[in-house]
Amino acid sequence: MKKLTILGVTGSIGTQTLDVIRSDIKNFIIIGISANTNYEKIIPIIEEFKPKYVAMMDEEASLKLKKHCALKKYPTEILHGLDGLNYISTLPEVDLVVTSVVGMIGLVPTIKAINSGKDIALANKETLVAAGELVMEAAKKNNVNILPVDSEHGAIFQCLQGNKLENVNKIIITASGGPFRGKSRQELIGIRPEDAIKHPKWNMGKKISVDSSTLMNKGLEVIEAHWLFGVDYENIQVVVHPQSVIHSMVEYIDGSIIAQMSSTDMRLPIQYAINYPKRNIAVIDKLDFYNMSSLTFEKPDSDTFKCLKLALKAGKMGGNMPAIMNAANEVAVALFLDYKIKYLQIEDIIEKCMDKFDHNIKPNLEEILDVDLKVREYVKNNYDKE
Template identity: 55%
Template sequence: MINLVILGSTGSIGTQTLEVARENREEINILAISCNRNIEKLYSQIKEFTPKYAVVYSKTKYLELKNTVKLTKMSTEILHGMEGLNYISKISDADTVVSSLVGNIGLVPTVTAIKEGKRIALANKEVLVTSGELIMKLAEEYNSEIIPVDSEHSAIFQCLRGNNKKSIDKIILTASGGPFNKFTKNEIIDLKANKALKHPNWSMGKKISIDSATLMNKGLEVIEAKWLFDVELNQIDVVVHPESIVHSLVQYKDSSVIAQMGLPDMKLPIQYALFYPNRMKNDYPRLNLAEISKLTFEKPDLVKFPCLNLAFESLRIGGTMTTVLNAANEVLVDLYLKDKIKFYDIPLFIESVLEKHKPILNPTIDDILGVDKEIRKKVFNEVLKNIRK
């Protein structure tokens, strides 16, 4: 029996994790769940899975849900804020924590879970993007197993099974190219967020959908891959694969290339992470290559999608540069979603703030959290100043 905590159960990964739990009720017990503000969905999850604990990050929404649960005499204890997230991350009954919070808010509770030796099913990119070296060292120190949930990193993880990591020549991350892949730069310039949210292959949350459109999502995955698989930056390549069937590949020193393939469905890497090293039978649609008929690959266009290059450059410099990249991107994506800025304002402002930042090498968690807070404020104020002009 897997005793499971889900950090971010109302988001895309969280809800799909609960779908996997629903399909494997005899093997998975939901101990705790959480949300930011979506208490309607959280309440529905509480009714179905009756967890011991549920956390609401928003203070007002926490009080609202706490009163509702009290009136209905449910047994689930409602907790609040970062304190609540940390509490459920270390409860002794839990053996696995799904880290699927959106943004750097997931850093501290994930570290808490690692220090308790939990298995981490990691879907929160920002944890490794901002703190990858620290996270991997802590995982080794506390004997905490980190299993990637992102389809690309899950694919690499699977391709590495039974092989010596020292034999890796290259890791090749595949990118769908997002909804704007076939557009020209001039066609993209004035497109609003509602267009960017229409991903051709994947069902994802708003933030990651925009990141997919800018290719920042792939840039963040490059940074993750460096830390997850302990490779050098020059050992990581990105290739655009619009069909999203080959989820990533590993090229070995003998020139062999091993790929992991499947239909685009996040439930598969979620299930794999939860049950690893076992493969569980399921009724998900099967890949039929004859029906797909062809698979295509191309180089990413770094002129149309400069965010990918910014990610490579921030990782090359190191230290808190990736924290700056991530913090700036989160603020700018939120502003783009609110139609406050244009598509290419995202890389423009990110590049500006990266150029001005003096990186802290070998940062502590406190350094990372401090830089994260500072950059968010700087970027927001800078954008606000430009909007007023």
């Protein structure tokens, strides 16, 4: 029986992780969970799964939840802030930490969990984007598995099983193309937040949906793949596949290509990660090839969607540049969702920050966190206008 901590339990990945656990409840115990501010969503989770610990990022939310638990005489201990996340990520009894929080907030708890010997089911892109070298070094040192939850990296992980990395020629990461595939730069000028969060295939949170629409999501995934699988950037290819049936592929040196195919349901990569190395009975709808008309592939339009090009540039520069790029993108997307900047300003802000902040080729964790904070402050001070 695996004992889990789930960071970001009320988000898209967190709630789908709970679905997977419900389907196989006898094999899992949830020890700790975290959320940001929505304590009301946490209450039924406490009642159903009875975790020992809950960490709320927001102090007021933690106080309200603590009051509710005292009234109901629940034994759950309520914590708050980053200290709370770190605590539930390093509990001695926990085997696996599912990091499904969005943004840089997941970096420190993930590293602390790794240093405590916990396997990681990783759904937090920013952890590897901002500090991939540090994270993978810590995982190797502590003999920890980093199990990818992203559909693309979960697919690559499955395609690599039973094969040697030295026999890999190329990793092929597929992209749906997002809701604006085929549009021109001119057509992107008036895009609104409500347009950008309408993903054609996947059920995702708002931030990730916007990243998908700008193709930033694919750029982040390329950087992740570089660190997860130790493959050079020149050997990672992005291919637009609108049907989202093939989730990624691995090409071997003999020309063979192994692809992972399934319905567009995040519960599969979640299930594979938290059960690894075994497979369980399907929790998703299975593919029906008789009703599948065609599978098509295109080259991504990185001239129209410049975020992909910027992310690849940051990844190849390495050091602290991916952290700079990521911080600028996070704040810019938040400002766009709040109607404070225009859609195409997201890429402008990222490019400006990549030019403005000094490139440190070998940053430590403190330096990564410091530049992350400085970039966020710069973007907010210059673009967060009422």
